[in-house]
Structures are given as structure tokens and as C-alpha cells.
Amino acid sequence: MASIWTLQFHPISLQPSIWVSKHQTHLNFVKLRPEFRFISGSSKQLNRKFVLGAYSGSPSDPDEPAVKTQTITVAVKDQLSKLHGTINSFPPLVFVMNRYGGSNLAIGLCIAIALLVIAVRVYAARKLRHRTPGSVADLVRRGQLRSDRRGISRPLKYEDPFNNPMVKVGKSNSTVEMCGKVYRLAPVTLTEEEQAIHQKRRSRAYQWKRPTVFLKEGESVPADVDPDTIRWIPANHPFATTASDIDEDLAQNNVYQKHGVPFRIKAEHEAMQRKLEALQSEQKLNNLMIDPRNAKDFERPFKEHPRSREQVEQSSFNNQTSDSMPPTSDPAPISVESNSSSEETQKL
């Protein structure tokens, strides 16, 4: 089966005459098969040998197929030599380049180096400015110092919003160009009479009095109160308080306080102080009561006595009840333990 190959590589010397000859001869189809053969040696030339096979004879006569093969060797060497030739045909240009290229190159190199040095220096200076250790700028950056109060800082240069260079006003002062769009200035037409008319309209439409009495649902309305000033608070209102936790006068004093410790903090601190003092006084009392020398006299030999057992059980029961009772004033367990220990010593 003959097949026609499409050529991937077209050497210069390949002529289409092969195809022409195909048509000129009596051959019906041409078989073309590329074969690659590397020539041994140092050269890396590629010799291609195209095996051309032609089948003569008409398809109607399959009895006498005549195949004539012609081997055509195309030397690529010719191509390279031709390339060399074209390059060598431009000797003046090469010569010129060789003559002037060196100094141009040197100049360009010097300029590039200079620019690079400048860029590196600017970058280093900028980094140094930011990384100067322990400078006042660090304090300003951290918010410890206010930059606007420093005498060395640059004064604020604030652009005038009415004189912005981005806004271009037309010569007749009636058009404004801004961000690629053109605007026309239309004067405001509201007069004072119109304003007064609107105010009268609103005063007729919206009758409202500021609420001064806030009542919860179910409360009775006081007799001398204007009903328009009453505001009813629903029971499920998120901002309603069921009881006034804060005294009004106290709240006002808290707002006006300028120095010193805030009221609640002070109250909590004083309460804590009192508690500590109370604890300390109790501990002193306990220390006075418990005498280590006397404690030995209270020791008894271990005896299985029903009466002592009852006492021990009672004391343990008392201890349990005293432990289970919640502390009324403070959550510290120390006082409970001291109480229980004092009870034990008292019983013993």
C-alpha cells in the first residue's frame, strides 16, 4: 500500500520538481520515505536520504507493477556553507560594530552602574530612616508621643477644598469639569418664605411633646402629668429596667467627677479593705485562743467511749452543717474553715 508522506523538513535544495516529475511521468503515485542517517565523524550534519519509490503502471493493470527507486541524497552541508556566505557578505557592518561598539558599551555600562548605585543608595537611605533604632520617630510611631505637638514636625499643609486643582471651572463660572464629566452650576432656589411655609406645615402635621414620664405597663397615670408627655414602656423592651439600679444624683456626680478613683471602684476597694481587716482581726482572735501548750492538756487517750463517740459524731455533724451552709458575705473558704476549727476547739 503506497502512502504519501508529508515532509516535515524542507531542505533548501529540495525541489518541488520531484512532485512535478511525478506528474510528468507516467507514474500514478509516488512513494516518498524519508530516511535519516547520521554521518559518522565530527560533523553534525545530517544527511537525509530520501528514498523515492515510484510505482509505474496503471491501477487497472496490477499484474506488472514496476517500481523504480531512486535514492536522492541531499547534503545539508551546502546549506550551512551558504549561511556562512551570507554572513560573510556583510563585512563592513561587522567591522563597524567592532570598531564603535566597545566604547558605546562602556558608556552604557557606566550609566547603568551609576543608576544602580543611586537606586541602591536611595533604598538604603529609606530603609535606614525607617529602621533607625531608638529614635524619637519610633516613639511617635508607637503612639507614645504626639506627632502634632512636636516642634520638629513639618507643619500641616492642608489643601483648600474649595480651590482644588482637580476641579476645573469654566471661564464663565457656570460649568465645572471634574473627573472627566462636565457639570453645570444650578443655583439654589429656596427662599426664606418657602422655608417658613414648610415650617408651618410641619408644625401642623407633627404634634409632639418630649416624654418626661416613663411608665411601665400596669402603672397608673399620675394626676398632674400631661398625658402627651407619658411614654409607656413595654415589659419586654430591651432597654427597660425593672428597677432603678442607679441613683440619679449618684450618676450625675459620677459624670462630673474629674479626679480621683471612680465611685464604684472606690466602693469595691473599701469593701475589700474592710473584709481584709475583718479577716485579720478574726485570725488574731484565733491565735489568741489557741495556745499550743494548753493544746496538749486537751488531748485525750483514744478510748472507745459511747459518750465521746456521740460528741465526736455531733461535732462532725456540726462541722458538716457549717460547711454546707453558704457563706453569707464572702466566698473565701478560709473564714469557714477557721470557724469550723474554732468550733471544734470550743467543743473539745
Added chain:
Amino acid sequence: MLSLHNPFPTTPKPSLNLNSSTPPFSTTFKPHFPNTLKPPKPHKPHFATRTQSLLQYNRKPQLAGETPRVVVITSGKGGVGKTTTTANVGLSLARLGFSVVAIDADVGLRNLDLLLGLENRVNYTVVEVLNGDCRLDQALVRDKRWSNFELLCISKPRSKLPIGFGGKALVWLVDALKSRQEGSPDFIIIDCPAGIDAGFITAITPANEAVLVTTPDITSLRDADRVTGLLECDGIRDIKMIVNRVRTDMIKGEDMMSVLDVQEMLGLSLLGVIPEDSEVIRSTNRGYPLVLNKPPTLAGLAFEQAAWRLVEQDSMKAVMMEEEPKKRGFFSFFGG
């Protein structure tokens, strides 16, 4: 959106005052046109003119009214931009050199600290001050970026504030801030919660003036009208309006009410018109208000101008309506 600054000052200053709002560009009484394309070139070295050139850039608005100016920022409808306005206007005022205390009066849903990026620094709130757990100065959170800006939160979530003296508590707070050792702040800005119930009543109690934030849609306008009526009933007469989230392209296509239509419906003076800007969301995510962006965005510029007008108790005299850009001729390529 920007407004045309009044080029003709009604009271020409006879002397070159450093605190003058009109930049002393020359010694004669020439009207100053601030709408220039380029900044004026500095003059030759002469001490007086060099100072004037600096003042041209560093001019400060003149504070009008009695200090402290207690301003409540309210809207009625939620989500129109009250907290964003409070944060940006407050920081703009601080940047202009005024001492500002911003109070987040939303008892249950606290947001102002998030917008300012101070959420990790809020340890004490007004509830703790009332309870006596801390002093008022301990509950104030000072912004490290602008040391003359302080934040005070009413309460932490899940804590209760007695309704009875909620409004009184704010009055005491304002009074205590007036009499503090560092001096009274120039501005106390109260971020009001949405709605018209107890939180709203509490927030507006100590206020002398109000800024009503609204968007150009009918639901917001109806609520804004109601809130304006309640404010006027409570005795607050100085009410100005900021129209937020304006889309000039939709106004041009008549899909959105124009700012002048909004003004016609509400009958309030305009403090500012803020265009829709996606940078608002990004700045919220960063905890870095819009007005601190460099270069400033359109919305940031608009907030700065609104802050300027708030200081001077001024209002907008004109608004900007988008138009078709001019068709340029063939030779405009050459700079025509």
C-alpha cells in the same frame, strides 16, 4: 459635589488678619475668585506676600456660633449615611484644627468606632461612667491620627441604659465636657440612632443644631420630613440637610430626584451634597475615613466642604448638574 464658594464676601476685611476667611491675596479690596485652575505662583521674596501665599493654602474657616457647638446628625431612616457623615465630618473638623468629641448615641448597635478604626480601644462607655466604674476622661478614646478628635460610646452591646434619664445623661455629659480641664471642645457631634423612639429622643436632648442626612428617594424623604418636624417641636431650629448617595448620571436620566427637588420637598438649607462613591465601603473596611485619603475622592472633598460650611454656618448656594461634555472639534487635538 462641589459648590460655588461665594466670591463676593459681604464684609470686606479692612486689615490683613491671619484669621481672615478671605485669603489676603492683595492689599486692595479686590474680590477673590477661588475657582482657579492653578494655584497662584508665589511672589518674589517679600515677607508679607510669602505669608499670604502660605495662608492661601492653609486658610482655616472662621468658627461661628457659641462653643461648644452641639450638633446631632440624624435621619430617621436607617442606612442613609449618618455614621459615615459623623466620622468624616468629625475628622474634617479635627483636621481643620478644631477640637471635636464624637458621641455614638446608638445604645444597642454601636458602629462609629468601627468606621474610625477604634473598635479595639473602646474599654469604657458612658454606662460605666454612670455606674461609677470609671471617670469620663477614661471613657474618651483619643484618635492617634488626630489628637484633637475623641470618641465616646454610650454603651456596649447587651447593656441597658435606663430610659428615664437617658437624655439627662447626655446633658450631664455635655456639661462635663464643657467644664473639663483641657478646655471645652469646639464641636460635640452626636451620631443619632435610626428611628424616632427612645434612642432618638436621648440623642437630640442636648443638641442645639441638627444635620439631617437623607438620600434622594421618597422613603428617606418622608422619614426625614417627620424627623424635621420632631426636631422643630423639640426646639431645634437650626437644621441643615446633607443629601447623600447622589448619582448625577441617574439625575440626568431623570431616574432619580435632583437635589433641588429634594430641597423643594423638605424646605431645608443645603449643607452638602455627597456623590455615590464606592470608596466609602473600602474606607469602612479599612477603618480609615474617606476624608483622610490622598488624593481625596469626590465624596471626601464633598465631606470636607460640608465640614467647612458647618463651621461657618453657611449653606450651599448652587448645586452641580451633570451635562453632556462639550463636543470637541478636529483641532482640539492641538490643545484648542
